[in-house]
Amino acid sequence: MNVQDDHTYPIRTANVGSICIISVAQAGTVQxxxxxxxxxxxxxxxxxxxxxxxxxxxxxFESYSLFYLPLPALVDPDYDNxxxxxxxxxxxxxxxxxxxxxxxxxxxxxxxxxxxGMEMTGESRIKHIRQYPRPKPVPPVGCPF
Amino acid sequence: xLQFTVVNHHLCVGQIEILGVSSASMLQVGDTxxxxxxxxxxxxPESVVVGPLAPFPLPEDAGGTMGEA
Numbered sequence: 395m396n397v398q399d400d401h402t403y404p405i406r407t408a409n410v411g412s413i414c415i416i417s418v419a420q421a422g423t424v425q426x427x428x429x430x431x432x433x434x435x436x437x438x439x440x441x442x443x444x445x446x447x448x449x450x451x452x453x454x455f456e457s458y459s460l461f462y463l464p465l466p467a468l469v470d471p472d473y474d475n476x477x478x479x480x481x482x483x484x485x486x487x488x489x490x491x492x493x494x495x496x497x498x499x500x501x502x503x504x505x506x507x508x509x510x511g512m513e514m515t516g517e518s519r520i521k522h523i524r525q526y527p528r529p530k531p532v533p534p535v536g537c538p539f
Numbered sequence: 540x541l542q543f544t545v546v547n548h549h550l551c552v553g554q555i556e557i558l559g560v561s562s563a564s565m566l567q568v569g570d571t572x573x574x575x576x577x578x579x580x581x582x583x584p585e586s587v588v589v590g591p592l593a594p595f596p597l598p599e600d601a602g603g604t605m606g607e608a
Contacts, residue, residue: 406547408568422560428569436562440582460581479541483570487549492568495555502562511571516563522582 403488408508413495415506422500425507432514434503437461440522450525460521 418424421436439458443450455461500506502518547570560566563576 406570410568434563438562458581460579463579465577477541479543482542482544483547484545485547487547489550490568490570491551492555493553495557495568497557497566498559500560500566504560504562505565505567506560507565507567507569510569511567513572514565514567514574514576516565516576516578518563518577519579520562520581524583 401486402484404485405510406485406487407489408510409489409491410495410508411493413497413508415497415500417499418501418504418506419499420501420503422502422504423506424500425505426509428509429507429511431512432505432516434505434514434516436503436518436520438502438518438520440520442522442524444526450527453523453525458521458523461519463519465517 415424421434423432423434437455439453439455441453497506502520503516505514505516555566557566563578565574565576
């Protein structure tokens, strides 16, 4: 749908002189080049426990409603009525130029991309909880331990 | 039909410095059609406090609050 005449370019190319990234972790991505679709998703339970993880047992995402709450829907009555917005782009230059990029950290389904993309959908659900062992019931007076 | 015309003129950036790209976020040098980013975060209120705690006085209407000791 791009306007094409003598002074416009259909696609822009990203030019980056240098890039310095210290850390990419937890399903983060770095890409040099084009990409069609990205669906990045992360579920995390950040668990702080008084007891040791080896003895305290497993925990499950299904126990917490945050992980199955529906995503908020975009309500756009105009779009539903067929009033689609048509986007026309005119690129006056064939390049996007960046001299230097410095990133300290990228994590948790983050995306660093040098290049064009069509669709990016990212979703992160993170729950922090703390667990303490249930106190043992004290036996009544007179009962043997 | 509504027409939205975007004219991209020359774009030249010297330097980008970023501390962190966090959960389901993006940094892109390039063009894109659509971006949708969701983030849900649930944490105990005291665990997001970073640094020393300041001894705040009680708010004016503290007597009228319920369930906040």
